[in-house]
Amino acid sequence: MTQPRTLEGKVAIVTGASRGIGEAIAFDLAARGAKVTLTYSSDRSREPAAALISRIQSEAHSSAIDVQCDLKDPTAPTQIVRATVEAFGPHIDILVNNAAIISSKFAQDITIEHFDEIFHTNVRAPLLLLQAVLPHLRRPEGRIINISSVGGRQGYPGTGAYAATKAALEGFTRNWAAELGGEGTTVNAVNPGPVKSEMLDQVDPRIVQPQFEATAVQQRAGRPEEIAEIVGFLAEPRSSWVSAQCISASGGYAQY
Template structure:
């Protein structure tokens, strides 16, 4: 048996985590598996195939939970059904947890944004979570758990990331409304808003944006760690979070933007 002291609070559950080849998504997938869940990991490109394979192997060896993956382009409206079908086929069970984590970022200022940029960001960050929820609902074991990964950028103003911020603000709006629509059977819908976190995506952000973010973070003036975000998602996926819904939870080290 793998060495794993985490309580198996999600034993027998099935989870989907989008965009989980690396970064926050990978940490979330590993955390859910350590709690006993079987995990479907999605990744977008051939470049992500090797890290995804390594993550699946790591999850299996370290947690003893089932894990597999599927490649898809979440900008494609057919991707959501493809992911759900692959999950049901792999695990032969209902789906209990959906984590909408996949995202892309644009660092263009107003005058440089194109309609193509708009479509890429909103299709991935906002439309894809909607399509994922629609595809999962017929297979969702009630009460289910839907967790969206947003950003402190949804409520902050940093020059050059307005498109990304707007897409995440829209995802927060979806979160509150989905919670109202789906709560009748105990299903919860929540959002986690990370501040700057040590990821590949953060490395792509210009220092002129990152610097003020770190300075506005009271806890140690640092970026967060992926495990710190995954712990919150893990709690929201468990039964003990049953009275928490429609919330956008800041995980930002006290980031002073609200």
């Protein structure tokens, strides 16, 4: 089924968009008509990013560019915004903070370096991106969408640093919504449960799978496209009455 072009003329930035949830989000927004800047960090993601741009052009009939950058670098957000404005003009409509790092480390094994790496990517980068985007954000229909996680509320052994970043991102979501709501900008978070992706593969299945099967109503991992559909709605003008929400997309966690 063809996606309605409800975002025609809009410009979106999606971080961490070469694969998984980010890839699905970038394609979904493009299919709705948006021009998309997608970011990736490592050289091994260059080919998947190029393939996604080709797919956006041929199947979604929209425009896209990619930016390779390390979001731990505090200058990366300015680089991303500069490339977007040069490619698509002075206005940006949608920011999706999707990029994140996850790893399995128990509390006694978390080093300062590990802590800083995760927080700089998962928390500081979304803040700096928001700051870089704001001078270009088109009002009154600006959309900021943060990809959080059920891990920010539901405890999993060995994912404490990651969980703390997602709890922080939810705090940002509610506060940014309060700060920007007077000008018509909405800020929301989507909190996926385990989704079939490369990121999920990085977590020890002995940690996640038993708890997931015991507490999820649907007892299966999600698909990236299922998260992208929610993000797509939140990016549209018709979602203007939805803000400051952290929306669970987790297959029905009983303890969530």
